[in-house]
Amino acid sequence: MTITAPALRTARPRGRHRHLSALLTWRGLTGLALVGVTGLAGLLAPLLTGLDPNAQSALALAGPSARHPFGTDDLGRDVLSRVLHGVGTDLTIILTAVPIGAALGCAAALLAATSRWADLAVQRGFDLLLAFPGLILGLAVTAVLGPGRWPVVIVIALVEIPGFGRQLRAGILVQREREYALAARVGGSSRARVLLRHVVPNAVDPLIVQTALALSLGVFIEGALSFLGLGVRPPEPTLGSILSQSVAYLSTDPTFAAAPLAATTALVLGFTLIAEALNRGIRR
């Protein structure tokens, strides 16, 4: 069979530069700015506010003032301080959990690439994890371990496994059939070398997008578990727990919810925009 008109295939920009130039679009920059500002504020929380996030006072549900720029919560604690520390807690949790989940998922996908039986086993494993969708898995884990910080980390990590694993497995399946993989094999490279040095580097692009999405999903799961009272134990602040507290007072004291809502939305929106920017960059 003859294939003509190769001139129509346009040259793609370079690998690493592609991701960089994707991030330098308005989407990417907005996303980076949102995540960067929120994350930095969370990291520098002790410097930005001198108030203890857990110090209660008689001044409950106060509106914004010079001392409490975003008011106080139902127990008289400073909302700004709690939100900043909450961002810190959230980021620690998801930045621990998502890499663990990603690593486990990718390891499973690599295992699946070794043989037909391993592939079947790994696929059923993913099915098994997917059969406990998101929060349900959270409920199952907290039913065993009780609420706390580590159960949240475990839940998020487990939820992310099949996403990363399936993406990488699909990528490997496609790339493995490309002729350059056969060429490497014929050139004498071992199966493992073909997989790791040739196939995988061409299959990881979607994982970068997946990471950004996984981070925003992590924020959601933390929030939902806190909302159900199954997340990180009080009084330690997390975005989810502050939000779920404030929700009860939404009709009477809407200012309470403003700061946690803004921080959560900024983080998730930031990650989503970054994912979108990368996705467009990759497809270009």
Add this chain to the structure above:
Amino acid sequence: MRTFLLKRLPSGLLVLVLASFLIFLILRLIPGDPATALAGPDASPATLAAVRDRLGLDQPLPGQYLHWLGGVLGGDLGPSYAIGGRVSDLIGNGIAATVQLTLGALLLVVLLALPLAVAGATTRRRPVAAAVRALTTAVLAVPPFVTGVLLVLVLAVTLGLLPAGGHESLLDAPDLAVQYLAMPALCLALPSAAVVARHLEDGLRRALAEDYVRTATALGVSRRRIVWQHALPNALPSAVTVLGLQVGQLIAGAVVVERIFAWPGLGQLIEQGVVRRDYPVVQDLLLLVVACYVAVQLLTDLAYTWLDPRVRWE
């Protein structure tokens, strides 16, 4: 069709059996003893022994597992530990409400995603495409439990259009039931609708760039027919797969949504079960969720083969 079932059914059943193992084992790993949790920390050894005997906890694990599985298959789920009553009755009371909620949400997902995706993929006006993108991004960026509360605030408290929470039987008062259902279903549907809309939009864009669309254009087929009759059938199969995975998310999301809207369904029940450590309830509901997931996946695969003739003939 028969070969399809022969190929897919075993792997679905395998997942179901493995999941039942996992559920059973994990709930036995819990630190502390359910009998202690149930009878209270101050209970006498005699009381504890009696509780253990009543719940069958003194039997070896394989025996307990088979007993449980037998009960599930026979329709008798045994007594609950903490909530009170029989588990079958508890599930029976909540299941109708949850099914209404999730099916209502599923319907909304389809009704919202389809027009959004088609509008986003086919419009030549950039503002329209940008608006669709912004809308789906916004929906995806706000946690569902916040969306729910905002909906209550706007539609119920401020505008007074819909009741803030509660539930009415669909049989007794259909109009009221729909009013009660509208907001929770919408809240549950929004994130999934955004996800499905994005996938479908991407799929449609890709299909519209295919050679067969060029063929149809060269034959003088109208743009409208090309979108709906030529491109959409090609974009649907993968969108249906995504929809199938979203059903799992709907079931999970129902737990939060039922809490917000005081919806008396299984989500509330499982939450109660976890908080009060009522293991039979948790165990049976987890198995129910897995069974639903497996069934939905089978239906999705079936729909895929129906929509894509290439798979059908393989």
Add this chain to the structure above:
Amino acid sequence: MNTVLRVDDLTVAFDGSTAVDGVGFELAAGDTLGIVGESGSGKSTTALALLRMLPPGGRITAGSVELAGRDLAALPEEELRAVRGRRIAMIFQDPMSSLNPVLTVGRQLDEALRAHGSRPRAERAARAAELLDLVGIPDAAGRLRDHPHQFSGGQRQRIMIALALAHDAEVLVADEPTTALDPTVQRQILRLLTRINRETGTALVVISHDLGVIAHTCRRLLVMRGGRVVERGDTADVLGTPRHPYTRELLAAVPRLDEPSAAAANSTPGATPLLTVSGLGKTYGSRRRSVTALHGVDLTLHPGETLGLVGESGSGKSTLARALVGAHQPSAGRIRFRGEEAGRAPHREIQMVFQDPYSSLNPRMTVGRIIAEPLIAHRLGDRERRAARVAELLTQVGLDPSAADRHPRAFSGGQRQRIGIARALAPEPSVLICDEPVSALDVSVQAQVIELLARLQRELGLAVLFIAHDLAVVRRVSHRIAVMHRGRIVETGPADRVVTAPEHPYTAELLAAVPALDAARPTTRSTA
């Protein structure tokens, strides 16, 4: 003469760069016109511009396309739609991707029919069956409910033609209509187009990179290069006495079936076979639904010899190549290299050159890394020695050593194929398996790559298995030719003898299907 299509000064620009530059021609009712050119010549863009169906970014910036007194280049979209498919229809290159995979063939014909005019459903169904029958699909009415993937490649192209014929258009534009097809199928499709032109009086515009295809179907000919028409005239005149230097170059580069083999001038094959294949079999799939790709293939390859292997798609050529390099395990028979058992795993001395110069080079690696990979795999030399060897190999295949630092995407198709050859040469093989090494390239580039392979054989004494579907190319490069059909080798012999005096009927059939240039007597009627 009754002119149906008049194209005047047609100019198309893509984001500022001109793809088609002032093309003009006239087409009389029932006439046939060929447009020939290499990739990037603007021939396909011209075809798409006729129906104003340019891909995103493309725009007609000047000129007119006048069909029956109306300028299609200036018509409003809705009026243009009423013309497309009814007065001017188009056939595309790849019949697999050009047909909608999830709609039945009947449904697609129905869509074409209802796009113009409203006839009752039953009448449309009858017409659809009639159209399928017209293009030679057996049991036409019964097959309306089948999907495209249930037809063969040639049948799919017939269905494409049926779609284009739905409304008896005055002009039929065929863009590379047979490029994805095997020679025997190509011949059938060209005959079908010719028959339609003769029977229905539809004027035909055939766009092709293959002069042979144009010579067989078209009375007149345009030669395009860089968006411009460089030569035009009667096909026989242009091919017989080309005036423009480019046309002459193009004609000289086309391999002719009647030219004798040039292989003997390169090297003299050694006496003892290097590679011996006996009883090789390969079966795919499960026990219940198995497909046998190779049936007891026997083959020998001598040092310094080029063995040409010809066959159509699905004949098992590529399966054989992959078994020889140890990428696929054969199900039966054995492969011996220098008398020792081989073929269970890749062998350093047996290397391969691939068809597609795009997908066979890892896009993530620099050219230097790509060529050095086999050296690393076989632990040949240290870092410095490998770099020196890469530079040497690049020079050997006619590229600058500085190419090592760049990625494959920076190179043209022909240059990429040279990189692929350099990679294959890296571990100093004695056997080179070339799987359709030139079929994705333009003819002028094709000639250069063939020349490179010949030179390498002279210098290195390589044994080459040259797999291709183009008999003219194979005859030119090979000492011997083996013909493959349905997983079997049906004939083997000296290259010139196989072409001039074929022994097997299938070989004769293949030879007859080659659209030779000197047979430039189009069977289409000239003017109505």
